Amino acid sequence: MSQRKHASIWFRGLRHRRRFKKRYDIINYFVRTRQYKTYLEIGTGTGRCMERVTCASKTGVDPAPKRKDPDWTLHQMTSDEFFHANTGKFDLIFIDGLHTSDQVIKDIFNSLAALAANGVILLHDSNPLTEEMQVKDPQLAAAGQWNGDVWKAIVYIRKCFPALFCRVFSVDQGVGIIIPDEDDPPPAYTPEVEKHALEFFENVTWDDLQEDRRNLLGLVDNQTDFEGEFRRHQSKRNRAK
Ligand SMILES: C[S@@+](CC[C@H](N)C(=O)[O-])C[C@H]1O[C@@H](n2cnc3c(N)ncnc32)[C@H](O)[C@@H]1O
Numbered sequence: 001m002s003q004r005k006h007a008s009i010w011f012r013g014l015r016h017r018r019r020f021k022k023r024y025d026i027i028n029y030f031v032r033t034r035q036y037k038t039y040l041e042i043g044t045g046t047g048r049c050m051e052r053v054t055c056a057s058k059t060g061v062d063p064a065p066k067r068k069d070p071d072w073t074l075h076q077m078t079s080d081e082f083f084h085a086n087t088g089k090f091d092l093i094f095i096d097g098l099h100t101s102d103q104v105i106k107d108i109f110n111s112l113a114a115l116a117a118n119g120v121i122l123l124h125d126s127n128p129l130t131e132e133m134q135v136k137d138p139q140l141a142a143a144g145q146w147n148g149d150v151w152k153a154i155v156y157i158r159k160c161f162p163a164l165f166c167r168v169f170s171v172d173q174g175v176g177i178i179i180p181d182e183d184d185p186p187p188a189y190t191p192e193v194e195k196h197a198l199e200f201f202e203n204v205t206w207d208d209l210q211e212d213r214r215n216l217l218g219l220v221d222n223q224t225d226f227e228g229e230f231r232r233h234q235s236k237r238n239r240a241k
Pocket of ligand 1: 023041042043044045046047048049050061062063064065066077078079080096097098
């Protein structure tokens with residue numbers, strides 16, 4: 001093989017391995033491959049992600065947005081207020097608002113109810129690498145990098161709602177992904193589920209995460225055949241029905 005051809009294959013491989021670097025690479029992958037039209041972002045902040053998302057229709061929710069854009073529909077309110085009034089459906093919902101497990105679990109269940117058929121939920125900050133980054137104190141968010149304990153909501157979903165395909169891409173602080181089975185009605189956030197989830201969050205610890213991070217979060221990376229894992233999950237579900 002010529003040196004040139006060898007280099008070109010190597011570069012293609014490198015590009016493939018680096019397929020996802022940032023949260024919006026993953027978002028745009030789903031927009032492209034599933035031909036999504038409607039995008040909802042919970043917590044838009046400076047709009048860094050919103051401006052890069054390639055979806056035709058973009059809706060944002062943030063009680064204190066740092067940027068507005070005439071091309072987006074922006075709701076200046078909390079996610080709870082938005083979902084309470086919402087009647088729309090979205091192909092992809094990106095949860096990146098208040099990073100506490102008790103809020104994130106509500107955002108997940110509200111998103112499941114607002115998800116269009118064949119839709120996907122993504123969650124930022126799902127894989128904190130240090131204990132400090134996951135301290136449950138929203139005030140720390142202002143001080144710099146803060147992932148919060150979003151990870152606890154991911155662990156809870158994986159343990160208690162195994163019908164939902166749930167993984168975390170280990171890029172850009174961890175990007176959680178939840179894909180429900182199209183044929184199932186969305187699970188409801190009943191008072192029983194809420195009580196159970198809040199107890200779970202009290203009991204699951206940083207040491208638990210450190211001991212079994214890969215399995216608890218369902219970590220995947222750019223080398224993982226993620227679509228294959230999803231297909232296997234679906235076939236297992238279909239066989240169990
Ligand atoms: C980390 S920033 C979002 C960054 C943005 N998604 C991005 O990727 O560029 C988090 C945002 O969530 C907003 N936020 C805080 N509490 C919220 C809530 N209850 N509902 C919705 N957004 C909230 C904050 O105002 C802040 O702008």
